Amino acid sequence: MKLSLGPVLYNWDKDTVSSFYEEAIEMPVARVYIGQAICTQRKSFKAKEIEEIAHTLQEAGKEVIISTPALVSNEAELSFIKELLRLPFAIEANEMSALSLALKAKKEVYAGPHIECYNTEDAAFLEGLGVKGITVPMELNKESIEKIAAVSNIDIEFAAHGHLPLAFSWRCYTLRDQGLGKADCANQCGAHPEGLTIKASDNSGGFRINGTSVLSMEIYSLIEKAEELKQSKSSHIRIYPELKGTKDIADAFSDALKGKELDLTALGLGDTVSGYFDNEANKIKIDPTIKQRALA
């Protein structure tokens, strides 16, 4: 099982991005996704910046894959994908426009977590198209991930740690928070390098709004599931970048996979959730028979 570092989902300024990727070189991750999965209007992270950092990472021995936006709805956004396709790196397509364009351009292409690959035959179809790897949707449970991995001859990856990207909109939630629309974008989401947390009135849940995306408020983490991860037939697990502590997390996963005892308290994660992997809600435990009854 290898570690991968997902694309930065937040709108960080150039210096933060640079220092993050300097540190990423030191992380025990085999693969680094770098790109723009959320919004093409983010200024500090355009194709030119992505290319520079990608070269540095590649020279440092990392496998580099360029991530494309999860939601593309107009010509300007398609042009951004085409710019990314011109870079001399493999592509992670996060929706079907990028997948199709990358295949036509004979690029090495990976299906990202925002492409709907839910079952063994979806994976076989994508493999048949020539896709080199698939990151399955984060809502798949362990059993389904493993069924897909068992029949696939390509890399299979799944999310293992981070505030998960759960939804994408045409609307910018950060601008909406200020009573503005997209025409008024001045990269306001840059003021929230960890997103903006919105909480239920009684603290019983919430989300992180982040530009045009919604992330989980809770940290999703499989850090305590090293044994299951080691036995997995999948090739990679993904860690999502955070403003602080990402290297510590990557080190911890690396150590755990080597069988080392972890000091989880020292990692300072607090309560984490792992519901998707466990086929449960990502919060309080529910009676599992409720779900079974519904699916019967």
Place this chain on the structure above:
Amino acid sequence: MAPAGNLSSLKAAAEAGADSVYMGFSGITNARNFEGLNFTVEDLKDGIEYLHKAEKKLYLAINTFAEGDNLSPWFEAVDKAVELGVDALILSDLAVLRYASTKYPEAELHLSVQASATTHEAINFFKEQFNIKRAVLPRVHTISEIRDIHEKTDVELEAFLLGGLCINVEGRCFLSSFVTGASTNIEGACSPSRFVRFEGTDNGGLDIRLNGTLLNSLGADESSPYPTCCKGRYHRPDGSRTYAMEEPESLNAVGMIPELIEAGITALKIEGRQRTKSYVREMTGVTREAVDEYYKNGDNFSIKPEWSEKILRTFEGGGQTFGAYGGK
């Protein structure tokens, strides 16, 4: 194009002037898998006979995603629908699209909104791979973006006109799934009712929870559509309370019928297979009148006050919006 959760809604839609009606089989193969809703094989047979006699079309949605390795319920649904003679299948899962297009090359396939195809490149990919005839557009585009897509594809485009509004792109929204553990894409229901709790409060209001998470606290004089995470009311960091993602409002684009048709939309779709027969009748009737009015009066098209009244009355509380059609 009108929704139907049962035969009587289907008939109401046809009587009110729908050109086509869409529905799903009971069970997990369709994205409106709510209790007591949807069609048995026998109902579908009757529905097809009824609509075909009236020279109208019936489209069947098989638009959830099969998880893991058990695709047989989806494949069997395709087989049954083709055998019964539906006019088109509305599909989303790549494997189901491949199965249907390979086994039944003559069958008319529509790409479900759940497939999340939002550009001409994506739509043309599905055309090349599976020969889809029509694509249902996710509710993420402005009118001019729809026009751009139409110019670069010969796939028919279908757009939502009325009803519930997904503010996040359809097919890839995991908010309900994260909170409940029940995937909307797999199971076919956002905010499944077994996780929803309404609790009266001391001030005469209502607390609404989804699997324990408080989505909203309504005051005595407030109402809300069916509770979903995206229409929840949350606290911002400064303590103020706000509908941070989307107001409790529904899509009403009747006023944009001319723009939608002129941008290249082939079919106008009414959301709401889970809604009542009277909702279907009212919404279909208004849409029929409005579309006829456009073809009769063209540039002089204007919304009649009685349409707006009827539409607002059928929305489950809350206001109305043009969604992305009105600009981003």
